[in-house]
Amino acid sequence: MPHRPTTEVLPPLSADVALFLDFDGTLAEIAPRPDAVSVPPGLIDTLQRLRHALDGALAVVSGRPLAQLDELLHPLRLPLAGVHGVQRRSADDQVQQLAAAALEDVRAAVQALAARLPGLLVEHKPGAVALHYRQAPESGPQAEAALRELLAERPQLALLHGKMVLEVKPAQASKGQAIRAFLREPPFLGRRPLFVGDDMTDEDGFAAVQAAGGLGVKIGPGPSAAGARLPDPAALRDWLARSAARLAPAFSAPPTAAS
Structure with a gap:
């Protein structure tokens, strides 16, 4: 795996991007146990704004199952890839799951x-x-x-x-495979892909977006093929919030059932 220069100043997110985001260690800090993770304040609002600004071209690509992601991201219902590409829900709400023989x-x-x-x-x-x-x-x-x-x-x-x-x-499931599938479908089709992740499970995702002319962004230290880097999830959330404010300044999130 090649080492890339550390680039901690990302260009502003543009409205022509297809945005793919890992969850644990990327959007949220890693917890001692998977069930102990917390969703940082303001994250749901930021993702709502970005989904609006990108005409829906935002997906979470994670090792978590879809059901866990939906629970964590409620009330959002985003396109998702779960279990490293074993599960995938497209923007039109169609769910696919790969079979795992001999498991x-x-x-x-x-x-x-x-x-x-x-x-x-x-x-x-x-x-x-x-x-x-x-x-x-x-x-x-x-x-x-x-x-x-x-x-x-x-x-x-x-x-x-x-x-x-x-x-x-x-063996056939990967985050890269899931991202390539999204890029063949609306609203991701024809957009420049950007994928943000934090560990070895994200490397094939970085390779997939960069082969398609986009950018991989690595969170934290360590060798990576990603073309850019941010120091931690807080820095990513700050960049996403600033991007959302610039791209969708007048956006007002719809009320939820709890509001």
Whole structure:
């Protein structure tokens, strides 16, 4: 993976962009557990403004399942890619999900591994299973070795390495594949893509947008093929809020059921 120069001054977001955003570690800070993440104040309003300014060409592309993303982003209902591309909901509300053959025995093996190594957390997702080791970082190498051995004769499945998490998913699923599918459809079709992410699971997304003439933006340190970088999620949220204010200054979000 090439190292790129750190560029922490992004050009203003323009109205011809197709905007793709990761969630954990990108829009929101990573929490000790997936269910402990919080949505920062003002984020929903910013995303509403940007969706309006971009004529709907805004999608969240995440490792989380669609149902979790909808709950976190309520009342927004955005185009989404979940579980690293295993699930995808298009702008016209059509949902697709890739099949994950031979996953049930893998789920059982991952659960058994977590029982042997204290501090590991198993997260079962539609079409995938994740093993978090944030609470036991010393167990990470042993867990990874065990999963690689488990998948050695299962070419239809792949191991994805994120921040303190190992995930088994269908080999054909990726964030890059999901972004390319969005770019073939309205309202993303014909726009210049920009994808923001924070870890190794986002690298194929960076490659996809940059191959299409767009820009990948890496959040935080570490090697990346992304062409630009921001230091942390707070810096991204600030840039998105300033972009929303410039592109949609008169936008008034519709009232929600709670208002």
